[in-house]
Amino acid sequence: MVSDSKTVAHAAFDSRVEGNVIFTRVDAAINWMRKNSLWPMPMGLACCAIELMATGAARFDISRFGMEVMRFSPRQADVMIVSGTVTYKMALAVKRIWDQMPEPKWCIAMGACASSGGMYRSYAVLQGIDNLIPVDVYISGCPPRPEALIQGLLKLQSQIEGDPAIENQKKEFFEELSS
Structure with missing residues (x-):
C-alpha cells in the first residue's frame, strides 16, 4: 500500500x-x-530418490509450487536435489553436472547420506555433499518423507525471495562501479 x-x-x-x-x-x-519457476535436477543416488519421485507424483504434487518441470539436463535446471549416498566415484559426476548448471543455481541435500554421509563412515563415501558443492537447504531423515522435501523447497523459495538478485547477477558491474 x-x-x-x-x-x-x-x-x-x-x-x-x-x-x-x-x-x-x-x-x-x-x-x-x-x-515460482524452479526447475529441479533430480540427482537420485540411492534410496532417497524413491521419496524424491513420490514428491513429483500426483499425491504430493509439487507443481502447485511452480516446480513441476523436472529437468534431466543440467543446462535447463535451477535446483539440484542430491538425494542419497554420494560415493567418491560418483562425486566427480555430481560436480561436473553442478558446473554445467547455469547461474543462479541452488542445491538441496536430501537425507542423512547427502547431508553428512549418513551411517556410511567408510573410505568410499563422501561425508556430505557440502564438501564438494555449496548447499542451500539440508533436509534431514533417512529417507525424508515427501512432506519434508516440500518444506525444504519452500524454505529455498523464501531464501530466494530475500536474495539481492541484481547485485548477485551483475557482481562485476558493481565492483567496477565502486572502484
Missing part, C-alpha cells in the same frame, strides 16, 4: 492512478519469478 508519507512498500497498488498499476522493486520482481 502507498501511505500518506509517499513511501512505497515491497509491492504497492495505487488506486489513484488510471489503470491497474503495481509498484515494486526490480529485485523483488526477479526473485518472485525465480522462486
Whole structure:
C-alpha cells in the first residue's frame, strides 16, 4: 500500500492512478519469478530418490509450487536435489553436472547420506555433499518423507525471495562501479 508519507512498500497498488498499476522493486520482481519457476535436477543416488519421485507424483504434487518441470539436463535446471549416498566415484559426476548448471543455481541435500554421509563412515563415501558443492537447504531423515522435501523447497523459495538478485547477477558491474 502507498501511505500518506509517499513511501512505497515491497509491492504497492495505487488506486489513484488510471489503470491497474503495481509498484515494486526490480529485485523483488526477479526473485518472485525465480522462486515460482524452479526447475529441479533430480540427482537420485540411492534410496532417497524413491521419496524424491513420490514428491513429483500426483499425491504430493509439487507443481502447485511452480516446480513441476523436472529437468534431466543440467543446462535447463535451477535446483539440484542430491538425494542419497554420494560415493567418491560418483562425486566427480555430481560436480561436473553442478558446473554445467547455469547461474543462479541452488542445491538441496536430501537425507542423512547427502547431508553428512549418513551411517556410511567408510573410505568410499563422501561425508556430505557440502564438501564438494555449496548447499542451500539440508533436509534431514533417512529417507525424508515427501512432506519434508516440500518444506525444504519452500524454505529455498523464501531464501530466494530475500536474495539481492541484481547485485548477485551483475557482481562485476558493481565492483567496477565502486572502484
